[in-house]
Amino acid sequence: MPIEMVKLPDVGEGVAEAEIVEWHVAVGDAVEEEQVLAAVMTDKVTVEIPSPFAGVILDLGGEVGARLAVGSALVRIKTDAERDSVAKGSEAAGPNGHARSAAAIAPQMAVTVDRRDDVQARKVQSSIDVKTATARERPIASPAIRARAREAGIDLRQLAGSGTAGRITQQDLADFIDARSVGVSRPWQTARADRVEQIKLTGLRRRIAERMAESTQRIAHFSYVEEIDVTALDELRQQLNAKFIDRRPKLTVLPFVVTAMVLALRDFPQMNATYDDENEVVHRHSAVHVGIATQTASGLMVPVLRHAEARDLWACAEEIKGIADATRNGSAAREDLNGSTITVTSLGDLGGIVTTPVINRPELAIIGVNRMTIRPLWQQGQFVPRTTMNLSSSFDHRIIDGYEAAQFIRCIKEFLETPALLLVGA
Numbered sequence: 001m002p003i004e005m006v007k008l009p010d011v012g013e014g015v016a017e018a019e020i021v022e023w024h025v026a027v028g029d030a031v032e033e034e035q036v037l038a039a040v041m042t043d044k045v046t047v048e049i050p051s052p053f054a055g056v057i058l059d060l061g062g063e064v065g066a067r068l069a070v071g072s073a074l075v076r077i078k079t080d081a082e083r084d085s086v087a088k089g090s091e092a093a094g095p096n097g098h099a100r101s102a103a104a105i106a107p108q109m110a111v112t113v114d115r116r117d118d119v120q121a122r123k124v125q126s127s128i129d130v131k132t133a134t135a136r137e138r139p140i141a142s143p144a145i146r147a148r149a150r151e152a153g154i155d156l157r158q159l160a161g162s163g164t165a166g167r168i169t170q171q172d173l174a175d176f177i178d179a180r181s182v183g184v185s186r187p188w189q190t191a192r193a194d195r196v197e198q199i200k201l202t203g204l205r206r207r208i209a210e211r212m213a214e215s216t217q218r219i220a221h222f223s224y225v226e227e228i229d230v231t232a233l234d235e236l237r238q239q240l241n242a243k244f245i246d247r248r249p250k251l252t253v254l255p256f257v258v259t260a261m262v263l264a265l266r267d268f269p270q271m272n273a274t275y276d277d278e279n280e281v282v283h284r285h286s287a288v289h290v291g292i293a294t295q296t297a298s299g300l301m302v303p304v305l306r307h308a309e310a311r312d313l314w315a316c317a318e319e320i321k322g323i324a325d326a327t328r329n330g331s332a333a334r335e336d337l338n339g340s341t342i343t344v345t346s347l348g349d350l351g352g353i354v355t356t357p358v359i360n361r362p363e364l365a366i367i368g369v370n371r372m373t374i375r376p377l378w379q380q381g382q383f384v385p386r387t388t389m390n391l392s393s394s395f396d397h398r399i400i401d402g403y404e405a406a407q408f409i410r411c412i413k414e415f416l417e418t419p420a421l422l423l424v425g426a
Contacts, residue, residue, distance in 0.1 A: 021203035144330030148297035291340030
């Protein structure tokens with residue numbers, strides 16, 4: 001048939017709907033087969049939907065932020081066989097004779113005739129040929145990079161990609177942003193500023209907001225903070241990195257924390273659990289799948305370090321870096337972002353003194369790592385400089401009592417303050 005409907009495909013197992021996070025085409029655009037039509041997000045994974053047909057876009061299935069059910073209409077395309085007739089017949093059909101905005105689409109996505117907007121009609125008609133030429137020139141970049149560019153107000157067509165086939169990388173975008181800021185001076189502002197910017201929450205930012213609200217509303221949070229003397233641990237970390245600099249992954253503090261947590265879970269298995277509060281069932285897991293809270297250009301995501309109980313320090317370090325890098329550059333698969341049983345969160349050098357992390361529902365616990373600092377501690381009758389670090393952790397008080405949470409963190413503290421135990425798995 002001359003008019004084809006592109007439906008939203010099943011972009012993930014068990015997914016019933018997806019959110020439109022970016023349109024790559026507009027009504028009246030000429031598209032080629034396999035050209036990307038839109039980016040949609042399900043859970044925390046963004047997927048680009050290509051066009052199975054070449055032709056002209058007639059209708060869009062919704063605005064950015066709209067949620068569509070799997071199998072519903074994403075776009076309607078007048079295929080190549082009718083492309084010329086669409087262009088030539090638009091004036092006869094009336095100013096918006098071949099299209100209308102996504103906001104006005106009826107459930108059946110019917111095409112209507114509206115002769116009132118002559119100016120808009122001329123713009124759509126005159127842009128078809130231009131968009132046909134530029135469609136093939138759309139820069140190649142991941143959804144995460146496109147989102148970061150939008151936030152920074154950057155047109156990716158200004159960049160020259162250094163990746164395969166000219167693909168724009170995170171480093172390309174970062175270099176462009178740095179270059180743009182060089183030499184820019186900001187004089188003191190003396191005039192009053194009354195502008196209010198309205199920003200609609202869409203995509204990952206909306207998912208984060210929903211999940212955070214759900215966690216804080218349904219979970220009875222309580223937090224426990226413990227100071228850890230990590231002087232010996234940091235010395236051991238530096239020694240191991242120096243010794244195995246060319247043979248093993250670089251160790252940060254995080255693999256030590258994960259390993260200590262895994263060892264502590266042997267005595268406190270109730271912490272490595274999820275709670276189905278609708279059916280009032282606690283699922284205690286033998287496998288330790290650690291969520292690693294990771295900040296990306298689009299927002300906070302939690303890739304999963306699977307089977308931490310079967311990994312040593314270096315294997316943990318390598319996997320943490322791998323899943324974090326994949327999450328930041330947008331290449332993480334959907335299964336990489338689901339199924340954690342307990343989460344670790346760290347702000348690195350920005351970790352502050354104390355935090356109150358929000359539990360990653362349906363888990364029961366989250367371990368928060370604060371930054372390391374040197375301060376005087378009283379030891380053997382005198383003050384001595386020691387490297388310290390706080391663990392700020394939150395627990396689900398519906399299932400976990402404060403006393404057992406304190407015992408669990410104190411057990412982790414013992415392993416971190418005697419780091420040789422982490423190497424022998426004691």
